[in-house]
Amino acid sequence: MTSPAPDASTVRVAPKARLQWDEVRQRHVLLYPEGLVALNETGADILALCDGTRTVAGIVTSLQQRYGVEGVQQDVTGFLEALAAKGLILFEGG
Amino acid sequence: MTPQPLWLLAELTYRCPLQCPYCSNPLEFAGARFRNELGTEDWCRVFREAKALGVLQLGLSGGEPLLRADLERLVAAAHEVGLYTSLITSAYRLTKDRLAALRRSGLDHVQISIQAADEELSNYIAGTASYGDKLAAYRWTKELGFPLTVNVVLHRKNLHQVRDLIGLAESLGAERIELANTQFYGWAFHNRDALMPTRAQLEEGWRVVQEERGRLGTRLEIVWVLPDYHEQFPKPCMGGWARSYMTVTPAGEVWPCHAAGRITTLKFANVREHSLEWIWHHSDAFTKFRGDAWMPEPCRSCPRKTVDFGGCRCQAFLIAGDAGVTDPVCSLSPHRHLVDDAVAEVERTAAAEAGEWVYRAAPNSRALAAKG
Ligand code: SF4
Numbered sequence: 001m002t003s004p005a006p007d008a009s010t011v012r013v014a015p016k017a018r019l020q021w022d023e024v025r026q027r028h029v030l031l032y033p034e035g036l037v038a039l040n041e042t043g044a045d046i047l048a049l050c051d052g053t054r055t056v057a058g059i060v061t062s063l064q065q066r067y068g069v070e071g072v073q074q075d076v077t078g079f080l081e082a083l084a085a086k087g088l089i090l091f092e093g094g
Numbered sequence: 095m096t097p098q099p100l101w102l103l104a105e106l107t108y109r110c111p112l113q114c115p116y117c118s119n120p121l122e123f124a125g126a127r128f129r130n131e132l133g134t135e136d137w138c139r140v141f142r143e144a145k146a147l148g149v150l151q152l153g154l155s156g157g158e159p160l161l162r163a164d165l166e167r168l169v170a171a172a173h174e175v176g177l178y179t180s181l182i183t184s185a186y187r188l189t190k191d192r193l194a195a196l197r198r199s200g201l202d203h204v205q206i207s208i209q210a211a212d213e214e215l216s217n218y219i220a221g222t223a224s225y226g227d228k229l230a231a232y233r234w235t236k237e238l239g240f241p242l243t244v245n246v247v248l249h250r251k252n253l254h255q256v257r258d259l260i261g262l263a264e265s266l267g268a269e270r271i272e273l274a275n276t277q278f279y280g281w282a283f284h285n286r287d288a289l290m291p292t293r294a295q296l297e298e299g300w301r302v303v304q305e306e307r308g309r310l311g312t313r314l315e316i317v318w319v320l321p322d323y324h325e326q327f328p329k330p331c332m333g334g335w336a337r338s339y340m341t342v343t344p345a346g347e348v349w350p351c352h353a354a355g356r357i358t359t360l361k362f363a364n365v366r367e368h369s370l371e372w373i374w375h376h377s378d379a380f381t382k383f384r385g386d387a388w389m390p391e392p393c394r395s396c397p398r399k400t401v402d403f404g405g406c407r408c409q410a411f412l413i414a415g416d417a418g419v420t421d422p423v424c425s426l427s428p429h430r431h432l433v434d435d436a437v438a439e440v441e442r443t444a445a446a447e448a449g450e451w452v453y454r455a456a457p458n459s460r461a462l463a464a465k466g
């Protein structure tokens with residue numbers, strides 16, 4: 001089961017995973033042992049913000065400013081929790 | 095449109111200090127066809143061409159890839175073009191210094207096999223005293239910060255250890271354990287009667303896996319590779335023939351899967367003579383069974399053909415003698431009785447522990463090849 005993202009913790013891509021541009025398919029991918037997740041633009045933007053300095057709330061704020069939209073909280077949390085369940089991102093501290 | 099490959103398995107050498115009787119390498123691995131190994135520059139070119147074709151995941155395997163003195167350079171070349179690299183090794187005689195050098199070269203992930211949970215059985219199955227090396231290498235892998243996969247091939251002689259094997263992976267701090275029920279190709283097909291588990295063993299193993307998954311949650315990923323002889327439908331071999339995967343053998347032949355070289359009715363191109371791109375798009379071996387135009391009945395009109403792609407071509411060749419028919423493992427195949435017979439034979443004789451295996455070793459390889 002997915003563990004809920006704790007508010008106060010920072011988020012980073014797990015050491016076993018690597019965010020990368022796939023030139024052939026013109027999209028970002030998250031590579032990990034024996035697998036990969038294909039990302040759309042928003043997903044890639046979210047992961048680029050998972051650098052170990054921001055909290056989930058911080059990431060939400062950055063995205064809302066960048067896109068000029070509100071209410072992305074739930075989508076971002078869902079996306080991150082699904083990746084956390086696969087051990088691809090880590091919540092630290094908090 | 096032709097799909098683009100995602101995975102490449104580089105079999106760097108078929109030399110190996112271990113002698114596992116289920117090895118998926120060809121029976122004739124010691125013969126002339128596989129001996130003339132590609133050089134460093136050839137492999138570096140293969141990696142560049144693979145990346146340009148769309149490959150993202152590279153497995154460095156064998157035989158034993160550590161026997162290549164240029165392994166660090168090969169890892170560095172693959173890393174430089176942006177491939178995610180996995181070393182698939184027995185860890186025999188691996189040192190911490192070498193592992194650290196591989197880390198510096200950009201290696202991403204380490205997969206180390208183990209043959210059983212305890213030293214005596216593991217060494218017996220491997221045919222080589224290797225258990226101690228493996229345990230040391232597991233620890234160094236974690237100390238150096240690599241993600242670690244523990245790989246175990248399961249069969250009649252070690253299926254009772256599923257819980258201990260998972261416990262071992264847990265205590266090592268591994269990210270994944272692959273419990274791969276033996277797939278019957280290469281040496282495993284030759285040793286099928288000695289390796290095939292009973293139905294009761296498989297049911298118990300699967301029960302333990304489910305229990306342990308519940309206990310461990312996301313702490314340890316437990317992969318259970320299905321024993322397809324005991325299933326109703328075949329596995330979707332490599333996600334479909336020539337759709338996302340290729341193997342390059344030590345001497346440069348390119349196969350749509352790591353067992354395909356056994357199919358004598360296919361012609362395999364070599365990276366010494368052709369680009370990987372040409373081989374992927376135009377070679378006989380890759381085009382023959384791509385898509386579904388080749389399919390006979392019962393696959394042709396079966397709704398599952400987009401799920402399992404008619405199963406495995408290598409298995410069709412090995413069991414039914416024709417790579418172009420429905421996988422005999424499928425319950426709808428007219429050849430299914432051949433699989434049922436093999437399974438029934440094991441149920442009948444397993445209690446008596448009948449059947450000894452032949453170790454994967456160069457003298458045995460030559461002897462079998464001579465017999466034809
Ligand atoms: S399965 Fe065993 S014998 Fe075959 S290549 Fe792997 S370690 Fe070597």
Ligand code: SF4
Nearest residue numbers: 393396398399404424
């Ligand atoms: S008939 Fe062919 S497509 Fe249908 S389940 Fe069997 S192998 Fe798969």
